[in-house]
Amino acid sequence: MDLRLHGKTALVTGASRGIGLAVTRTLVEEGVRVVASARNVDGDLKELPVEAVSVDLATPEDAARVVDEAVARVGGIDILVNNVGAARPRPGGFASVTDDDWLATINLDLMSAVRTTRAALPSLLERRGTIVTVCSVNATLPDPLVIDYSAAKAACLSFFKSLSKEVGARGVRVNTVSPGPVATDLWLGKGGVADTVGGAMGAQPGEVAAKAATDSVTGRFTRPEEVADLVAFLASDRVGNLTGTDTIVDGGLTQTI
Numbered sequence: 220m221d222l223r224l225h226g227k228t229a230l231v232t233g234a235s236r237g238i239g240l241a242v243t244r245t246l247v248e249e250g251v252r253v254v255a256s257a258r259n260v261d262g263d264l265k266e267l268p269v270e271a272v273s274v275d276l277a278t279p280e281d282a283a284r285v286v287d288e289a290v291a292r293v294g295g296i297d298i299l300v301n302n303v304g305a306a307r308p309r310p311g312g313f314a315s316v317t318d319d320d321w322l323a324t325i326n327l328d329l330m331s332a333v334r335t336t337r338a339a340l341p342s343l344l345e346r347r348g349t350i351v352t353v354c355s356v357n358a359t360l361p362d363p364l365v366i367d368y369s370a371a372k373a374a375c376l377s378f379f380k381s382l383s384k385e386v387g388a389r390g391v392r393v394n395t396v397s398p399g400p401v402a403t404d405l406w407l408g409k410g411g412v413a414d415t416v417g418g419a420m421g422a423q424p425g426e427v428a429a430k431a432a433t434d435s436v437t438g439r440f441t442r443p444e445e446v447a448d449l450v451a452f453l454a455s456d457r458v459g460n461l462t463g464t465d466t467i468v469d470g471g472l473t474q475t476i
């Protein structure tokens with residue numbers, strides 16, 4: 220299927236590793252001119268024909284800066300992929316999560332997307348573009364182990380649903396994807412979920428990850444490329460009447476209909 224994305228422009232956040240890097244690769248393969256952003260853009264992104272922009276989206280000013288850079292470099296934004304995010308497990312329970320922890324999580328997992336979207340909206344409206352945001356299955360499967368992350372991702376889901384209603388009539392589609400465990404550094408890297416939870420429980424990270432995999436019907440983590448293909452599909456006008464949706468990609472982890 221031709222996704223008819225050739226010649227479009229995209230801004231991808233959190234593009235240096237994991238899901239964001241996979242989304243960037245997929246969009247490049249589809250002929251999209253991609254502005255790829257992260258704090259460190261000197262790694263794998265160097266090998267891709269993209270416009271790389273180094274920004275820290277934990278700071279309010281960098282959301283506007285990355286959008287300005289994107290518009291300057293590729294002329295405007297047809298596709299905004301809000302992917303940046305981080306999850307820090309809280310093995311010490313709710314009482315161990317400080318105000319600063321809560322605010323840091325809400326800042327990166329909700330406000331970075333709010334701010335980037337606010338800055339990109341004029342260009343998206345002008346070009347009748349589309350927004351795809353990476354939320355999480357924890358938005359609808361709240362987990363005390365990631366209590367602040369679950370709340371921030373639930374708010375993210377709510378925000379983009381509201382926004383879809385405001386801008387839909389003006390030609391901008393707004394959708395989210397909600398992955399379960401994905402094989403990236405967030406889960407499997409040093410200091411990732413498996414490492415942190417394993418350290419707290421006296422278990423090997425591999426054992427923690429294996430247990431998480433068996434919670435899914437498919438018995439495995441989702442690959443970042445599988446999330447990327449879904450993001451590209453949602454960005455395509457092939458699904459031009461699809462807006463305000465959340466698509467769960469979790470190997471059947473979610474048990475309800």
Ligand SMILES: NC(=O)c1ccc[n+]([C@@H]2O[C@H](COP(=O)([O-])OP(=O)(O)OC[C@H]3O[C@@H](n4cnc5c(N)ncnc54)[C@H](OP(=O)(O)O)[C@@H]3O)[C@@H](O)[C@H]2O)c1
Nearest residue numbers: 233235236237238257258259275276303304400401403405
């Ligand atoms: N992996 C999972 O199991 C899973 C499941 C559900 C949802 N998600 C969501 O999917 C998204 C991507 O996750 P991932 O697993 O791909 O994570 P990851 O492998 O840890 O990659 C995170 C990306 O975000 C960038 N980043 C982090 N902090 C940043 C900041 N302050 N400013 C700018 N860029 C920043 C990182 O690059 P730099 O370090 O170079 O800045 C990196 O490119 C997140 O929103 C996450 O919540 C992941």
